[in-house]
Amino acid sequence: MDRHGSPGLGPRNDAGSRVQKPESASDKAAKLAALKARVSAAIGTTKAKGGLNVGLHPALEDIGQWKPGNNKSNDTRAGSSSRPRNDGGRPPPKQKTLDLSGPSLDEIKSNPYYDANLGAPSVKPRQTRQLVFNQKGKYIQQANALRRQAALEALKKKIAAGTRKVGIDEDKDVEKSFLIDAPPEIEWWDEGLINGKNYDDIDDPMAIKIDTEDTIITRYIQHPVPIEPPQDKNVPAPKPMYLTPAEQAKLRRQRRMGDLKEEQAKIRLGLIPAPPPKVKKGNLMRVLGEEAVKDPTAVEARVNREIAERHAKHVETNEERKLTKEQKHEKLAANQEKDAAKGLHMLVFKINSLANGQHRYKININADQQALTGIVIMHPKQNLIIAEGGERSIMQYKKLLENRINWTENLASREKDAQNDGLKQWLKAETENGDLKDLAENQCKLIFEGEIKSRAFRKWGSKVCETDSEAREVLSKSKMENFWNLAKSTR
Structure with a gap:
């Protein structure tokens, strides 16, 4: 079918x-x-x-x-x-x-809404994309490369941190601090005398503005206001002539004789009462006479009482002239202020180690007593002291650091410092094993001394810096970082 x-x-x-x-x-x-x-x-x-x-x-x-x-x-x-x-x-x-x-195309063009300016979108045939298989171990190699890169970056950071801590990278810029700028093409005082911005045309008479109409040189003379030289206020007062002991005694006799004649004249005029006779054991018989013969015991007791009264009055007068504790401080501060008004001086010392706590205490307490301003930079490798003040205060402080302190001596830390966990190990007098550190090579060197125009510090202080960059940052606030480079270059 x-x-x-x-x-x-x-x-x-x-x-x-x-x-x-x-x-x-x-x-x-x-x-x-x-x-x-x-x-x-x-x-x-x-x-x-x-x-x-x-x-x-x-x-x-x-x-x-x-x-x-x-x-x-x-x-x-x-x-x-x-x-x-x-x-x-x-x-x-x-x-x-x-x-x-x-x-069809004819039907599209016969459309009343058709716009010939808008072309039909072209349909691109889809390209066949071949399958690409990754090689075995490709992503494992990429992961290993990323791990190696991360390990290398971590190693670089560790080396950079260690370098900053040790201060190796800071030493590279030490020489740059001593570079001197190149001289200008033309000095400021010659700018108004030469046409141009350099000295190339100095041999050309037409380029020099000396006899021209626009020259700054005229026939008028300027008399500036005289200013007192700053060094005159530092001149010490003239000392009196030195006298021998005989000459000093002669002057004393003459002065006392003049005072006595003045007092006698006032007594004659009735301005002051006559003083009672000054009775001593040596002139007892001559002054009292018959009274001493009649009752010598009573006269002797009277003479001893008067002597005791005169001594008590002398002691009382001396006590009244003495200054109180507050007055002493005020007088000392006034003298130090007068000393600083004459001119400011600066000292810069470099000390290898400040492990001994007594050294740090003496440095700070004496600076406070002498009304000095400055700073103490404590560093594992070197310590810097910058002190500024009057001439006398600076002289006393210099004697302290150079003569009075034994920098090779080391004593055990006080109980307060031993219990201080925040104190750095290199600032302690003992090692980690509990033994005293050897300061036989410790020394204090003066690296700068001179006059300054004004104070760079407002008060006295200290700062602990573990790296060179921290020390320079602290000193840069007062524009004193050059002293740190000078200390590093001093051996």
Whole structure:
């Protein structure tokens, strides 16, 4: 029995498959046409390719097409059926296919809403991307490279931190601090006398403005206001002539004789009462006379009482002339202020070690007593002392640091310093094992001494700096960082 359409898609009309009511030929043709239309719509124009750019199976390539050669095979398979065809030998009806193509170009241009300026988007064919497999161990090598880079960066940071702590990188800039700037092309006092910005045309008479109309040199003389030389206020007062002991005694006698004659004149005029006789044990008999003969015991007691009164009055007068503690401080501060008004001086000392606590105490307490301003920089390798004040105060402080303090002596730390956990190990008198440090090579050197115009510090203080950069930063606030470089270069 014959089957309509392509093999395998239409229903079979044999006795074994006929379970329901048999369909008509027109219904079968309509169902077959609908099925082919669905297949053609799914396949589209890509008959040679399927999904994911993979070629179609050979058995599916001719779906949706009618081929005349297939009737023979259909008849052969249908002839094996027990029921003959009842189509009268007519060819199968022509099937209608679904037109899925878009509108033509003429139809698009005839559309009243068509805009020729808007071109149709070009559809680029999808390029096949080849599969690229990564080599074995590629990402492991990248991870190892990242680990090595991270380890290298950590090592660089560690070396940089150690370098800053030791101060190696700070020593590189020491020589730059001693560089002298190049001289200018022309000095400021010659700018008004030469045409130009340098001395190239100094030999040209036309370039020199001396006899010209715009010259700054005139026939008028300027008399500046005289200013007292600053060194005159530092000149010490003239000392009196030195006298021998005999000459000093002669002057004393003359002065006392003049005072006595003045007092006698006042007594004659009645301005002051006559003083009582000054009775002593040596002139007792001569002054008192008969009274001493009549009652020598009473006279002697009277003389002793007068002597005691005169001594008590002398002691009382001396006590009244003495200054109180507050007056002494005021007088000392006034003298120090007068000393500083005459001129300020500066001292800069370099000390190898300040591990001995008594040395630090003497440095600070004497600076406070002498009304000095400055700073003490404590560093593991070197210590710097900058002191400024009057001439006398500076002289006393210089004697303290150079003569009075024994820098090679080391004593055990006080209980207060021993219990201070914040005190650095290099500032303690003992080592980590508890032994006293050896200060035999410790010394104090004067690296600068001179006069200054004004004070750079407002008070006296101290600062602990573990690196050179910290020390320079502290001194840079007072523009004294050059002394740190000078101390490092001093051996």
